[in-house]
Amino acid sequence: MNDSVNEDIAGNARIAMFDQDCEPIDPLLPVPRALLGRTGFMLFHLGAALDAIADSRLAAVGVDARGYCMLAILSVDGPGSQHELAKLLGTAPGVLVADIDQLEGKGFVERNRDPHDRRRSRVTLLPAGERALAQADQVSAEIVASMLSGLSPAEIEQLTALLNRGLLPSSG
Amino acid sequence: MNDSVNEDIAGNARIAMFDQDCEPIDPLLPVPRALLGRTGFMLFHLGAALDAIADSRLAAVGVDARGYCMLAILSVDGPGSQHELAKLLGTAPGVLVADIDQLEGKGFVERNRDPHDRRRSRVTLLPAGERALAQADQVSAEIVASMLSGLSPAEIEQLTALLNRGLLPSSG
DNA sequence: TATTGTTATACTCTATAACTATA
DNA sequence: TATAGTTATAGAGTATAACAATA
Numbered sequence: 001m002n003d004s005v006n007e008d009i010a011g012n013a014r015i016a017m018f019d020q021d022c023e024p025i026d027p028l029l030p031v032p033r034a035l036l037g038r039t040g041f042m043l044f045h046l047g048a049a050l051d052a053i054a055d056s057r058l059a060a061v062g063v064d065a066r067g068y069c070m071l072a073i074l075s076v077d078g079p080g081s082q083h084e085l086a087k088l089l090g091t092a093p094g095v096l097v098a099d100i101d102q103l104e105g106k107g108f109v110e111r112n113r114d115p116h117d118r119r120r121s122r123v124t125l126l127p128a129g130e131r132a133l134a135q136a137d138q139v140s141a142e143i144v145a146s147m148l149s150g151l152s153p154a155e156i157e158q159l160t161a162l163l164n165r166g167l168l169p170s171s172g
Numbered sequence: 173m174n175d176s177v178n179e180d181i182a183g184n185a186r187i188a189m190f191d192q193d194c195e196p197i198d199p200l201l202p203v204p205r206a207l208l209g210r211t212g213f214m215l216f217h218l219g220a221a222l223d224a225i226a227d228s229r230l231a232a233v234g235v236d237a238r239g240y241c242m243l244a245i246l247s248v249d250g251p252g253s254q255h256e257l258a259k260l261l262g263t264a265p266g267v268l269v270a271d272i273d274q275l276e277g278k279g280f281v282e283r284n285r286d287p288h289d290r291r292r293s294r295v296t297l298l299p300a301g302e303r304a305l306a307q308a309d310q311v312s313a314e315i316v317a318s319m320l321s322g323l324s325p326a327e328i329e330q331l332t333a334l335l336n337r338g339l340l341p342s343s344g
Numbered sequence: 345t346a347t348t349g350t351t352a353t354a355c356t357c358t359a360t361a362a363c364t365a366t367a
Numbered sequence: 368t369a370t371a372g373t374t375a376t377a378g379a380g381t382a383t384a385a386c387a388a389t390a
Contacts, residue, residue, distance in 0.1 A: 031339055032260040034244035040312035042335045047219010072206035088204040092359055119366045119371040140212035148338030162331045163214045166320030167203055264382055291348040291389045
């Protein structure tokens with residue numbers, strides 16, 4: 001009843017961490033005010049939110065977050081070995097085995113032995129995988145737009161351009 | 173020896189996932205070209221990189237990534253209960269117990285029973301914690317600058333402003 | 345009965361280390 | 368001997384469920 005306890009021990013204004021007028025990104029993760037002005041904190045928070053949200057939102061497409069990343073990498077870099085994929089994803093090669101099994105089971109990719117080096121297994125993107133990638137790109141864009149709902153489409157493009165430039169240092 | 177194997181099965185140009193001229197963020201995580209243009213992918217990658225890097229870089233300050241976040245939240249929102257902290261961090265309350273123990277052991281925060289509700293434990297930022305927070309902010313900014321080394325300081329400010337605006341939708 | 349802090353248990357995820365085959 | 372893929376094991380991290388104190 002008494003929700004007017006607005007003072008605490010020292011007589012300070014009582015903390016009201018949730019008296020914020022900022023909407024949560026998702027039911028999942030509230031947005032701490034403390035991240036304002038803290039670029040690293042914001043990036044960390046957005047990455048964690050994506051990690052928490054992406055799998056369930058991408059389920060309709062038939063991939064999880066890492067599967068989406070793999071399709072994107074295969075689309076841009078062309079067919080590659082599982083070790084190359086693992087390095088680009090920053091994970092141990094063993095992690096990808098089951099994931100690629102799944103992608104292969106859905107007809108998104110295929111594995112072929114490299115005749116030049118029969119140890120290697122070339123992973124190739126298939127047409128169904130390209131379609132899934134296009135859908136996943138759209139879902140991803142929707143998630144970003146909902147996470148950054150304060151930005152107009154033009155501003156999101158601006159953000160994308162900034163991140164692109166930041167991640168590609170030696171383009172000169 | 174023969175590193176000129178530039179054709180594969182189908183005679184396609186052999187994939188050269190690592191023939192990229194982009195520097196890795198860190199020894200830890202290489203940067204896939206596929207994230208260019210994919211905002212969600214870039215944010216996910218940056219968040220994962222921060223997660224992988226932050227703990228070791230912040231060790232000199234005496235906190236880990238979550239400890240840094242807690243200090244920042246306490247600094248902005250004032251003293252709060254552990255449940256409030258847990259909600260803002262998006263984790264289970266039990267996770268914070270050991271973390272706050274550590275912060276308290278270093279003199280960064282203190283716990284006090286709330287006399288109005290003796291179940292609650294008010295966590296308060298101490299002066300040493302404020303100093304640690306300032307140092308952690310600097311370390312965090314350095315990490316961001318190294319991850320986004322293609323951006324000038326002015327552009328990083330621009331990025332920060334964009335993220336701020338995006339995360340605060342209902343400011344009108 | 346509901347809630348706060350705490351502890352203990354179970355589960356998920358992934359890195360590490362074998363193992364097989366190819367080189 | 369070294370490397371690609373695979374599998375099995377172990378460890379880190381965390382959510383879930385109990386527990387004690389207080390409301």
